[in-house]
Amino acid sequence: MDSLSSKIALVTLFISIYCISHAQTDSAGVNLYLLGQSFFDNKEFTGNIKKGYTHPGFYIQPAIKFETKQYSIAAGFHTLYLAGADTLEQFVPVFSARLLLNSRIMLNVGTLESLIGHWLPEPLFKPERLFLNQPETGVQFLYQGIWSKADLWINWERYIKTGSPFQEEFTVGFTHLYNLNDTPGFSNAFHAMASHHGGQIDSTNLPVQTHANIGLLPAFRFKPYGNTTLALATSVYYYKNLSPSFTSEYNTGFGLHPQVKAYRNYTTLEVGFWYSHGFVNPRGEELFGSVSTINPIYNQSVRQLGTVAIEYQKRFMSSMLLNANFKAYYDFKSNLLEYSYTLRLMFDGKLKRVM
Numbered sequence: 368m369d370s371l372s373s374k375i376a377l378v379t380l381f382i383s384i385y386c387i388s389h390a391q392t393d394s395a396g397v398n399l400y401l402l403g404q405s406f407f408d409n410k411e412f413t414g415n416i417k418k419g420y421t422h423p424g425f426y427i428q429p430a431i432k433f434e435t436k437q438y439s440i441a442a443g444f445h446t447l448y449l450a451g452a453d454t455l456e457q458f459v460p461v462f463s464a465r466l467l468l469n470s471r472i473m474l475n476v477g478t479l480e481s482l483i484g485h486w487l488p489e490p491l492f493k494p495e496r497l498f499l500n501q502p503e504t505g506v507q508f509l510y511q512g513i514w515s516k517a518d519l520w521i522n523w524e525r526y527i528k529t530g531s532p533f534q535e536e537f538t539v540g541f542t543h544l545y546n547l548n549d550t551p552g553f554s555n556a557f558h559a560m561a562s563h564h565g566g567q568i569d570s571t572n573l574p575v576q577t578h579a580n581i582g583l584l585p586a587f588r589f590k591p592y593g594n595t596t597l598a599l600a601t602s603v604y605y606y607k608n609l610s611p612s613f614t615s616e617y618n619t620g621f622g623l624h625p626q627v628k629a630y631r632n633y634t635t636l637e638v639g640f641w642y643s644h645g646f647v648n649p650r651g652e653e654l655f656g657s658v659s660t661i662n663p664i665y666n667q668s669v670r671q672l673g674t675v676a677i678e679y680q681k682r683f684m685s686s687m688l689l690n691a692n693f694k695a696y697y698d699f700k701s702n703l704l705e706y707s708y709t710l711r712l713m714f715d716g717k718l719k720r721v722m
Contacts, residue, residue, distance in 0.1 A: 396433070396434065397431060397432070397433045398431075398432050398434070398717045398718075399429065399430075399431055399432075399717070399718045400429070400430050400431075400432050400441070400443075400715075400716065400717055400718065401427070401428070401429050401430075401714060401715075401716065401718050402427075402428040402429075402430070402482075402713075402714070402715050403425065403426065403427045403428065403713070403714045403715075404425060404426055404497075404498050404711060404712070404713040404714075405424070405425040405711070405712050405713075406422065406423070406424060406425065406498050406709065406710065406711045406712075407421075407422075407423045407709070407710045408421065408422040408423075408495055408498075408707070408709045408710075408711075409421045409422075409707060409708055409709070410705075410707045411705060411706050411707065412654070412705045412707070413703065413705060414654075414698055414701055414703050414705060415659055415661055415662075415665035415667075415701075416653055416654055416656070416658075416659050416660065416661070416665065416667065416670075417653045417654055417659070417660045417661070418660075418661060419705075419707075422449060422495060422498075422499065423449065423450040423451075424447065424448050424449035424450050424452075424456075424498075425447075425448060426445060426446060426447040426448070426457075426498060426501065427445075427446050428443060428444070428445040428446075428461060428501075428502065429443045429444070430442060430443025430444075430461060431443060436467070437466070437467050438464070438465060438466045438467065439463075439464075439465045440462075440463070440464050440465075441461070441462065441463045441478075442460070442461070442462045443460070443461050443462075444458065444459065444460050444461060445457065445458070445459050445460075445461050445501065445502050446458045447498075447499070447501075459502070461477070461478040461502050462477045462478060463475060463476070463477040463478040463479075464476050464477055471510055471511055471512055472508060472509070472510050473508070473509045473511075474506075474507075474508055475506070475507040475508075475509065476506050476507075477504060478502045478503070478504055479502070479503040479504065479505055479507045479520055479522060480507060480509065481497075481501065481502070481503040481520075481522075482497070482713075482715065483497075484496065484497055485518045485520060485540060485542050486518065486542050486544055486556065486558075487540070487542060487558055487560070487650075488556075488558070488582060488584065488602065489651065489652045489655070490582070490602075490604055490622060490624065490641075490646075490648055490651045490652060490655040490656075491558055491560060491580055491582055491604070491648060491650060491651045492650055492651055493650065493651055493652045493653075494652070494709065495709075496650070497711075498711070503520075503522040503524075504522065504523055505520060505521040505522045505523045505537070506520065506521050507519065507520040507521075508520070514545060514546055515543060515544060515545045515546070516543075516544050517541070517542060517543040517544070518540075518541070518542045519540075519541045520539070520540055520541075521537060521538070521539040521540075522537060522538045522539075522540075523535075523536075523537045524536040524537055524538065525537075527566050527568065527569065528568075529568050529570070530570055531570065532570070532571065533571065534564045534565050534566055534569050534571055534573055534575075535563075535564070535565065535566035535569070536562070536563065536564050537562075537563055538560060538561070538562045538563075538650060539560065539561055539563075540558070540559065540560030540561070541557075541558070541559045541560070542556070542557070542558050543556070543557045544556050550588075551588050551589045551590055551596070552587070552588060553585070553586070553587055554585070554586050554587075554588060554598075555583070555584065555585045555586070556582070556583075556584040557582070557583055557584075558580070558581065558582040558583075558584070559579070559580070559581050559582075560579070560580055560650065561577055561578065561579040561580070561609065562576075562577070562578050562649040562650055563575075563576070563577045564576045564577075565577075574610065574612055574613035575610060575611055575612065575613065576608075576610045576613045577608075577609040577610050577611075578606070578607075578608060578609065578610070578647060578649050579606070579607045579608075579609050580604065580605070580606055580648055580649075580650075580651070581604065581605045582602060582603070582604045582605075583602070583603045583604075584600060584602040584603075585600065585601065586598045586599065586600035586628075587599050587600075594631055594632060595629060595630070595631045596629070596630040596631070597627070597628065597629055597630075598626075598627070598628040598629075598630070599626075599627060599628075600625070600626045600627075600628060601623070601624070601625045601626070602622075602623070602624040602625075602626070603621070603622075603623060604621060604622035604623075604624070604643070604646065604648075605619075605620075605621050605622075606619060606620040606621065606622075606645070606646050606647045606648065607619055608647070615647075616645075616657075616658075616663070616666055616668075617645035617646070617647050617657055617658070617666075617668070618645075619645060620643065620644055620645030620646040620647060620657065621643065621644060621645075621646060622641065622642070622643035622644075622646045622655065622670075623641070623642045623643070624639055624640070624641050624642075624674075625639060625640055626638065626639030626674075627639070633679055633680055633681040634677070634678070634679050635676075635677070635678045635680075636675075636676070636677050637674070637675070637676040637677075638674070638675050639673075639674045639675075640671075640672070640673055640674070641655060641670065641671065641672040641673075641674055642669075642670070642671055643655065643656070643657065643669070643670045644657075644668055644669050644670075645657055645668050646670065654670075654672065654696050654705070655670065655672070656670070657669075657670060667700065669700070670698075670700075671698070671699040671700060672696050672697060672698055672699070673695075673696070673697035673699065674694070674695070674696055674697075675694070675695045676692060676693070676694045676695075677692065677693050678690070678691070678692035678693075679691045679692070685716065686714055686715055686716030686717075687712070687713070687714055687716075688711075688712070688713045688714075688715070689711075689712055690709070690710075690711040690712075690713070691708075691709070691710050691711075692708065692709050693706065693707075693708045694706060694707050694708070
């Protein structure tokens with residue numbers, strides 16, 4: 368779709384929402400929402416699994432949203448800019464239709480709710496995807512219970528037509544979190560996701576690939592004193608190559624990540640040890656995987672990392688979120704210390720009531 372067609376489509380959506388709003392009761396309303404995020408993300412990686420880079424920039428995603436108690440419709444656009452670039456990295460329309468199926472389950476079609484990365488941990492979800500790989504588009508079911516919540520989604524990342532010189536790509540996943548109230552005791556997270564490259568009308572000569580990851584993250588929290596909460600956690604991950612014909616150096620693998628976590632006010636400290644064998648994580652941070660992004664000759668079947676992460680996160684006036692983190696990874700095999708740091712400031716809220 369060219370630039371003119373995109374603009375016409377957006378204007379048409381806005382007019383449609385305006386017309387719908389005038390046919391509703393007083394309990395409905397149309398509001399202008401803004402989702403925006405500025406970020407500075409720096410990776411100081413010098414090993415053979417991955418080299419470092421820097422992402423300074425911002426994205427803006429305004430939308431007009433019509434909402435009732437039962438459903439909502441939102442339309443707008445998303446634009447991404449990286450500092451120093453000659454052009455925008457991305458300019459795409461966004462549209463979402465949400466329906467409350469019952470008191471606990473919501474159906475979302477179109478632009479997905481993915482601001483927190485579906486609650487996925489770093490070995491399965493690379494944190495920079497929160498600002499570089501937005502918006503996500505597909506179908507999503509969100510569950511909110513008393514002690515648990517869940518997210519079932521499919522993110523369609525690349526669409527193909529007959530004759531396209533590339534494969535279709537999508538990710539399907541499921542996350543379930545238990546014990547949300549941060550009270551002392553047992554908590555658990557379960558993650559399952561698969562990434563797929565292929566398509567029945569694929570005209571390339573590339574093999575069809577499907578890679579699956581599963582993660583189980585039990586933890587036990589307790590308060591030794593005051594406002595400090597400690598957690599003992601051991602994350603277990605599994606990888607399986609589900610491709611019909613594609614074989615690689617690693618067709619199955621696993622990862623273990625025992626950690627000690629400390630929470631106090633707005634600050635979190637995590638210290639852990641990562642061990643994996645033949646672990647492949649297509650959407651995760653590559654440092655945790657066996658596959659080198661530089662050259663296959665640098666692949667490592669066994670990965671052993673000491674991990675330290677400190678994060679400060681605070682919300683201001685309900686709509687402004689400040690996040691700053693520092694992460695260090697010590698590679699025991701190469702005796703190499705690598706680190707990264709990120710500063711993000713995000714606004715997510717209603718600007719004004721349109722009508």
